[in-house]
Amino acid sequence: MRIADFAPPDTAAARAARSIAVEYQSKAITDHAIRSWLWAEGFAVVEGLREFDHELLYVAALLHDIGTVTEYDNHTISYEHAGGHVAVALTAGAGWDADRRQRVLDVIVRHNWPSVDPEFDVEGHLLETATALDISGAHADALPPEFLLEVLEEYPRGRLADEFSACVTDQAERKPTTSARRLVDGGVVRKLRENPLERLR
Template sequence: MQSRSDTLTGMSAHETHPPLHLDSFEAPRTPAAVAALSLATQYHSPAILNHVVRSWLWAEAFAVIEGRQDIDHELLYVSAVLHDIGLAPEFDNVFRSYEEAGGHVAVALTRGAGWDERRGTRALEVIVRHNWPSVDPAVDVEGYLLEIATGLDISGARSDALPEPFLREVLEAHPRLDLATEFGSGVVDQAARKPHTAAHRLVEGGVVRKLEQNPLG
């Protein structure tokens, strides 16, 4: 489903894109997308909810500036909105990583919304891969976009890649609030209880410091 406005579609990497604005992107109105946002709103704090919405917006913006084509925008939206749902106590898994637990929540939600097994598995893959050190866009473009988008929102990676006015507009509409404290404590807790998961790598890599020093605020 094409969630981006028509003026932003069909562009090559060598074409100049129009200025990015918050209203350049429209969330899908499909049953899966509506249900994903409803679930995230119910179980996330305002800070984490704003984080997952910003992650979707950053991912779509990166797709525009990089001229990425053939994106499943509904899949990207659902995966972005649910990518941290495994941090919610109600969906925390005693053994599996929080991103894998969240991916299985996405499988269940999308199956109920009518997605087939293959596409539901893609949501699981995208959510799991957002915590990889890097994702090859030739293998998984949605996973790649979510990985670099969350990298921007958590650690400030590639903060100069998107136009500053667009960054400010998104941050004003969806402020960071207490994200550094909430996300940092959540990942530290996951790493302590599940040292075999990506959370441990994130903590060892200084995610708490990166959150505090993020140029986005």
């Protein structure tokens, strides 16, 4: 398994998602998004999941934290819902139908669920599993070590632990009924710091 095995979709929506991510997010958060997409594709291989929407997964991965940036933050809803609505607007411009736009919103929202059954939502399962690996180190032994190292070398973690800790703590304080509060109460700051991927750099 190599990065070269997973080419980003060459579509208007995928290119726009990457552009928005790079323009508005820090490098650490954007690299986290790209790693999450690569981990998701890797988990699909090791779990034998072949039938899923690669473009939708890519767009959702690149934009799953866009709701944390100042320009897209929403004071009344969770950052994952805010980011999902950014993806809805972006994919509407790319010509996606209403059902597929709803799917990208659902997948982004579900990345913060404790788990997602692949039979219920395969893309949601892959993104949740991938972000859990990148944030807390869950299932780090499920992907080949050489793939982990290659991805981390190409897209380094940088200041992700510090930046995301500050971001999710701020979200939890301002929006205590959202999933950010559950993440903070569940020890996400410690998990970021102790993530085994930090030691592979």
